[in-house]
Amino acid sequence: MAVDIQPACLGLYCGKTLLFKNGSTELYGECGVCPRGQRTNAQKYCQPCTESPELYDWLYLGFMAMLPLVLHWFFIEWYSGKKSSSALFQHITALFECSMAAIVTLLVSDPVGVLYIRSCRVLMLSDWYTMLYNPSPDYVTTVHCTHEAVYPL
Numbered sequence: 039m040a041v042d043i044q045p046a047c048l049g050l051y052c053g054k055t056l057l058f059k060n061g062s063t064e065l066y067g068e069c070g071v072c073p074r075g076q077r078t079n080a081q082k083y084c085q086p087c088t089e090s091p092e093l094y095d096w097l098y099l100g101f102m103a104m105l106p107l108v109l110h111w112f113f114i115e116w117y118s119g120k121k122s123s124s125a126l127f128q129h130i131t132a133l134f135e136c137s138m139a140a141i142v143t144l145l146v147s148d149p150v151g152v153l154y155i156r157s158c159r160v161l162m163l164s165d166w167y168t169m170l171y172n173p174s175p176d177y178v179t180t181v182h183c184t185h186e187a188v189y190p191l
Contacts (some may be wrong), residue, residue: 046082049173050164053078053185071183075148075190077158087158087189095157098191107136147190158189 047053047069054066055073072084079085091099110132118125144153164171165187174180 039109047078047183048175050171051078051168051185051187052173052181053082053084055084069181069183071185074186075156077187077189078183087156089157089159090182091157092159095191099155103136103140103167106139107132110136113148155190156188157191160188 051072052069053072053076054069055076056064057067058065066083067080076084076086084161111129114128114132116124118128143154144155145151148156160166168187169184172180172182172184
């Protein structure tokens with residue numbers, strides 16, 4: 039009787055990606071970095087992020103979305119000199135530009151065509167610093183498994 043023993047993936051963030059699924063049969067690839075929008079589970083398989091962001095996640099994403107707008111407005115004021123109607127028009131244009139950029143970004147991100155954000159929850163502090171946890175099995179070569187464990191943050 040032959041037993042198929044596959045070694046576990048090294049490191050905290052290396053996982054096996056699902057290549058093929060047919061009914062109850064699942065075929066997984068080699069250990070490596072999980073695709074964008076996925077993270078490893080306890081069995082070291084890459085699983086899609088399905089949760090919705092929490093309050094602090096929304097606050098962070100809102101801050102990151104507002105930062106370009108505030109910078110636009112700051113530099114419009116900085117370089118406009120005196121107050122003029124063209125500065126008001128530039129402020130409105132900057133607001134329109136940043137709003138459309140945010141909406142288009144949401145529409146082209148997974149899930150495509152829907153104004154919805156999927157998120158991976160933070161499970162431990164190391165989720166923020168995945169690049170520090172790339173395994174070095176022989177202390178010479180490094181297996182690079184860095185990815186966004188706290189997607190999309």
